[in-house]
Amino acid sequence: MKRRHLINLTSLAVLACGAAGANAQIVGSAHDFSNAGWADNQICKPCHTPHNAMTVDINGYGTDRLWNHALPAQSQVYNTNEGDLTRDDALDAKSILCMGCHDGTVALDSFGGVNGGTYIFGSALIGTNLTNDHPVGGAAVWNPTYEGSRYNPRLNWENQTFGDDRMGRLQDMLVDGNVESVISCVTCHEPHRRGGNDFLMRIDNTGSQMCLACHIK
Ligand code: HEC
Numbered sequence: 001m002k003r004r005h006l007i008n009l010t011s012l013a014v015l016a017c018g019a020a021g022a023n024a025q026i027v028g029s030a031h032d033f034s035n036a037g038w039a040d041n042q043i044c045k046p047c048h049t050p051h052n053a054m055t056v057d058i059n060g061y062g063t064d065r066l067w068n069h070a071l072p073a074q075s076q077v078y079n080t081n082e083g084d085l086t087r088d089d090a091l092d093a094k095s096i097l098c099m100g101c102h103d104g105t106v107a108l109d110s111f112g113g114v115n116g117g118t119y120i121f122g123s124a125l126i127g128t129n130l131t132n133d134h135p136v137g138g139a140a141v142w143n144p145t146y147e148g149s150r151y152n153p154r155l156n157w158e159n160q161t162f163g164d165d166r167m168g169r170l171q172d173m174l175v176d177g178n179v180e181s182v183i184s185c186v187t188c189h190e191p192h193r194r195g196g197n198d199f200l201m202r203i204d205n206t207g208s209q210m211c212l213a214c215h216i217k
């Protein structure tokens with residue numbers, strides 16, 4: 001009996017060290033708001049809820065993911081390389097989840113149906129002008145033949161292994177009435193720091209290797 005107990009303690013210690021050592025988790029990351037004062041002392045709650053989650057249709061794609069945080073208004077306009085577009089024409093459904101905090105139009109503590117008053121600031125504030133950001137959504141159609149692109153981004157179509165699945169984190173969205181694969185915030189970022197990379201990157205960007213996974217340069 002006693003021996004079994006010791007073994008269990010050892011394996012627990014190994015697990016704990018592994019998690020802390022890899023730093024591959026949301027705990028302690030920029031998305032751990034549990035000490036922020038506005039997050040109900042919880043990590044997941046500002047973004048997810050186990051019950052009564054939001055169900056919002058975004059041009060046929062749902063919020064899903066048991067989403068709990070308020071979104072930018074559907075009428076919200078973003079400045080993009082393709083012109084000024086309202087929310088659902090500018091952005092794919094996943095990027096809209098991010099913008100519920102990062103465009104600065106919705107309070108961080110607006111979740112669970114409550115209207116908050118604390119807003120994002122500093123370098124984490126992306127804003128509604130996306131012309132000075134890497135293209136996402138309707139301005140970032142993944143087109144291996146380069147057709148339809150404003151310029152030739154020299155995309156690395158041969159290298160189709162990006163992130164944790166085969167370009168699977170491109171998002172579908174309606175662009176000019178057609179379903180297109182587009183670059184999203186979640187193509188480059190993983191909001192829980194899975195992988196343990198700086199800036200919540202989906203893959204390590206040391207030596208700009210993430211950029212090079214897509215761009216032939
Ligand atoms: C800052 C917002 C945010 C926080 C905090 C957050 N998540 Fe998420 N979570 C997301 C987003 C956005 C997605 C969708 C990601 C995608 O589809 O690529 C997601 C997706 C998920 C998924 C679906 C599988 C996946 O990884 O895509 C699970 C499960 C999940 N989150 C669990 C959690 C748990 C548990 C916590 C707390 C420990 C948590 N999340 C905290 C934003 C967040």
Ligand code: HEC
Binds near residue numbers: 200
């Ligand atoms: C609940 C609000 C909220 C949502 C939703 C949210 N974020 Fe954040 N995010 C923040 C805040 C607040 C910070 C800044 C934290 C700080 O400066 O301490 C941040 C920081 C970041 C950072 C900087 C990480 C670092 O290490 O400096 C990245 C990258 C990021 N968020 C990406 C995303 C992406 C991508 C999504 C959607 C998948 C998303 N966020 C959704 C609130 C949010």
Ligand code: HEC
Binds near residue numbers: 123125136183188
């Ligand atoms: C093409 C890849 C890519 C896309 C798409 C992308 N990001 Fe980033 N983002 C990065 C990289 C790389 C960094 C780290 C920059 C650095 O090293 O200074 C970063 C940094 C950030 C930061 C931290 C800024 C800082 O200096 O504190 C935030 C916040 C962020 N991104 C949010 C977002 C949001 C929200 C979206 C979607 C609208 C998004 N990102 C889309 C690649 C991307």
Ligand code: HEC
Binds near residue numbers: 183
């Ligand atoms: C997942 C693939 C992917 C990754 C990763 C990626 N890009 Fe891109 N990038 C694209 C696509 C797609 C476009 C243009 C889409 C269009 O115009 O239709 C683009 C456009 C650009 C442009 C032209 C933007 C403009 O407005 O003129 C630059 C510069 C660029 N990327 C730099 C980077 C850098 C730097 C990184 C790394 C931080 C990076 N990209 C990572 C896919 C990617």
